[in-house]
Amino acid sequence: xxxxxxxxxxxxxxxxxxxxxxxxxxxxxxxxxxxxxxxxxxxxxxxxxxxxxxxxxxxxxxxxxxxxxxxxxxxxxxxxxxxxxxxxxxxxxxxxxxxxxxxxxxxxxxxxxxxxxxxxxxxxxxxxxxxxxxxxxxxxxxxxxxxxxxxxxxxxxxxxxxxxxxxxxxxxxxxxxxxxxxxxxxxxxxxxxxxxxxxxxxxxxxxxxxxxxxxxxxxxxxxxxxxxxxxxxxxxxxxxxxxxxxxxxxxxxxxxxxxxxxxxxxxxxxxxxxxxxxxxxxxxxxxxxxxxxxxxxxxxxxx
Numbered sequence: 311x312x313x314x315x316x317x318x319x320x321x322x323x324x325x326x327x328x329x330x331x332x333x334x335x336x337x338x339x340x341x342x343x344x345x346x347x348x349x350x351x352x353x354x355x356x357x358x359x360x361x362x363x364x365x366x367x368x369x370x371x372x373x374x375x376x377x378x379x380x381x382x383x384x385x386x387x388x389x390x391x392x393x394x395x396x397x398x399x400x401x402x403x404x405x406x407x408x409x410x411x412x413x414x415x416x417x418x419x420x421x422x423x424x425x426x427x428x429x430x431x432x433x434x435x436x437x438x439x440x441x442x443x444x445x446x447x448x449x450x451x452x453x454x455x456x457x458x459x460x461x462x463x464x465x466x467x468x469x470x471x472x473x474x475x476x477x478x479x480x481x482x483x484x485x486x487x488x489x490x491x492x493x494x495x496x497x498x499x500x501x502x503x504x505x506x507x508x509x510x511x512x513x514x515x516x517x518x519x520x521x522x523x524x525x526x527x528x529x530x531x532x533x534x535x536x537x538x539x540x541x542x543x544x545x546x547x548x549x550x551x552x553x554x555x556x557x558x559x560x561x562x563x564x565x566x567x568x569x570x571x572x573x574x575x576x577x578x579x580x581x582x583x584x585x586x587x588x589x590x591x592x593x594x595x596x597x598x599x600x601x602x603x604x605x606x607x608x609x610x611x612x613x
Contacts, residue, residue: 315421317345317410317469318393322383323401324352327361329524334365336404342411346370348390350383381492389487394421394472396489402524403466406434409520413469416514426474426511428503431520433464438524447523449515452602457503458549459606460542465499466521470506477509478502496534497541504549538612546607557599561607565591569610 319337323330337347351358351374362372371390377383384398395417399405413429420427432448449463456462475489482505484491490498507513543558550557568591572583595604 315344315394315418316392317342317395317413318388318391318397319345319347319410320384320387320391320396320398321347321349321401322352322380322387322398323349323354323358324380324383325354325356325358326401327354327357329402330358330361331364333399333401333404334361334368336406337399338365338368339407340405340410341408342414345410346391346393348387349373350377350387351375352377352379352383378492379495381490381495381498384490384498385488385492388475388489394424395469396472396475397469398489399466399521404522404524405466406519406521408518409467412516412518412520416516417469417471420473420512421471424471424473426471426477426506426509428468428470428474428506428511428513429516430463430513431467431516431518433467434519434522435464436522436524446519448517451515453606454507454513456602456606457500457507458546459603460608461497461500462503463515464521464523466523467519468499468503470511474506474509474511477511478505481505481509494541494545496538497545500542501545501549504545508549535612539609542609542612550603554599554603557595557603557607560595560599561604561609565595565604566609566613569608570613573610 321333347369348371349362349369351362353374353376359374362369366372373386377386387398388396395413412431416429417427430449432446434446435444437443447464453462479488482491490502494501546558547555565588568587572580575583592601592604
């Protein structure tokens with residue numbers, strides 16, 4: 311039987327002592343061999359060091375020093391990793407039982423053959439501060455066609471072969487050893503998937519829930535606001551077809567203000583506006599940019 315290729319998981323963290331143990335527990339409880347676990351801590355000042363000490367026997371590498379943010383930490387871990395399959399898991403997210411076994415089952419053959427493939431599973435989205443709003447984000451093939459508009463799946467439930475990471479880096483002429491672009495702090499995963507697809511990587515979608523993403527009040531994706539929208543616009547302009555690159559400007563001046571204003575309406579009126587006013591705006595923009603692109607562009611969740 312062929313030796314399983316090493317699977318590398320990078321955990322970037324900073325002052326995450328409240329959630330880090332849960333994340334590492336979810337990794338250490340995976341019943342799979344050949345996994346290297348790299349924790350890249352940005353020089354935390356809370357109890358992160360004590361948490362890491364408890365898991366020291368399970369860590370392949372642990373670096374604790376100031377860095378330039380999450381993207382820089384991910385790249386530091388990627389440069390130290392050796393796996394033919396790579397992923398990163400943020401310090402407030404967790405893998406579901408059997409997640410790595412699924413990644414192995416799907417990606418081992420491609421990893422051995424050095425083929426560029428990305429696996430995206432379903433992800434449980436947990437809103438820790440708002441009861442009754444949890445849901446499962448299941449990837450759909452049609453969303454791959456509009457990934458320049460929005461992330462097509464949840465990052466914690468994604469794994470990729472090193473060949474896919476290498477192809478994505480070469481596509482944007484990133485320095486050797488870099489996985490994500492360090493000038494991006496919120497949309498680096500969306501940009502990575504766009505670069506991988508442009509470089510010819512294949513995408514395998516699974517309905518199996520592989521991870522849980524925590525959406526808490528302090529989560530970066532919750533507090534980023536306009537910075538997230540600005541990065542999403544940047545990614546769109548860099549990866550969308552040339553004929554469609556002006557869509558964000560039109561969206562920002564027309565549909566987005568109306569969407570934000572409609573949030574203050576009573577539910578019945580909001581539904582009526584969606585069927586009437588929003589439908590008119592979508593149709594007007596779709597005549598130039600295509601309905602699928604217009605419907606996929608939505609920044610209201612972060613504003």
